[in-house]
Amino acid sequence: MVQVKLFDCEHEQDLEEEINRFLSDLEHKQVVDIKYNIAALREAExxxxxxxxxxxxYIK
Incomplete structure (x- = not known):
């Protein structure tokens, strides 16, 4: 069965670490695809x- 895991971080390095930690528990053949996105927002001031x-x- 195909599953998804979502990650959301304020810093690029944090996202990288979280994904690598998750992927370390999977076998290479289990990973189907990875989609990446960046959003930039301007706050007040x-x-x-x-x-x-x-x-x-990934395939579970």
Whole structure:
């Protein structure tokens, strides 16, 4: 059965660490695909906020 795992972090390195930790428990052949997205938002007072997210599709 194909499953998905969603990740959402404010920092790129945090996302990388979380995904690598998750993937370390899977075999290579279990991974179907990984989708990656970045969103940038401007808050009040010109503060820019980034959202790094990914979806890992895998076979359980």
């Amino acid at each position: 010109d503060e820019q906020i980034y959202c790094f997210s990914a979806m890992v599709m």
